[in-house]
Amino acid sequence: MQKPFRLFITGKPGCGKTTIIKHLGHHLRLSGYEICGFYTEEIRKEGSRTGFIIKTWDGTEALLAHKDAKSPYTVGKYKVLVENIDSVALPSMNPPSENTLILIDEIGKMECLSQDFCRKILSIMEAPNPLIATVPIRGGKFVERIKSMPGAVILVLDPGNRENLRDELLRRVIEYVRRKGE
Numbered sequence: 362m363q364k365p366f367r368l369f370i371t372g373k374p375g376c377g378k379t380t381i382i383k384h385l386g387h388h389l390r391l392s393g394y395e396i397c398g399f400y401t402e403e404i405r406k407e408g409s410r411t412g413f414i415i416k417t418w419d420g421t422e423a424l425l426a427h428k429d430a431k432s433p434y435t436v437g438k439y440k441v442l443v444e445n446i447d448s449v450a451l452p453s454m455n456p457p458s459e460n461t462l463i464l465i466d467e468i469g470k471m472e473c474l475s476q477d478f479c480r481k482i483l484s485i486m487e488a489p490n491p492l493i494a495t496v497p498i499r500g501g502k503f504v505e506r507i508k509s510m511p512g513a514v515i516l517v518l519d520p521g522n523r524e525n526l527r528d529e530l531l532r533r534v535i536e537y538v539r540r541k542g543e
């Protein structure tokens with residue numbers, strides 16, 4: 362049996378992590394592969410970033426964090442809505458079958474404020490499903506822990522390699538899922 366795919370994409374802020382995950386999600390779905398999980402997008406107002414939204418691959422959205430939100434949890438200037446991580450991101454991380462690719466952007470400081478989210482990631486690391494997730498270059502203790510778990514592969518993205526990696530990754534995932542289904 363193939364080892365489960367456990368790929369963590371990292372790199373400096375703005376290196377293209379969200380873009381590559383959205384590209385993968387879009388193309389895998391077009392090719393008929395089942396994916397689950399979520400990605401995060403910025404909210405911008407008058408040119409500056411004010412917060413973040415969680416978007417699940419099945420089309421649910423919720424506010425992840427905003428500078429004007431009300432929450433006791435903060436990361437930098439953002440108030441983090443941990444209840445939305447629990448009610449929207451977490452259910453999206455339940456794969457319907459063991460061939461479903463779990464695709465997550467990102468396992469970051471905000472998401473890790475939810476203990477249930479961290480527990481879920483640990484259970485995914487034990488599951489037979491393939492996992493691709495982005496992690497910040499300095500993500501804190503939990504991110505360091507999962508990056509050093511057996512089978513974890515780390516890919517460092519930068520503007521010089523992101524085009525090649527994007528195509529290579531898509532090929533590798535499709536090949537993996539195809540072999541798994543044999």
Ligand SMILES: Nc1ncnc2c1ncn2[C@@H]1O[C@H](COP(=O)(O)OP(=O)(O)OP(=O)(O)O)[C@@H](O)[C@H]1O
Pocket residue numbers: 373374375376377378379380381523524
């Ligand atoms: N392959 C690419 N070609 C051209 N522009 C790109 C590419 N990948 C990303 N970008 C651009 O770079 C910017 C940052 O991309 P993105 O949001 O994906 O980075 P990120 O690593 O997720 O950022 P953050 O650290 O804020 O999470 C965006 O404006 C995006 O359009």
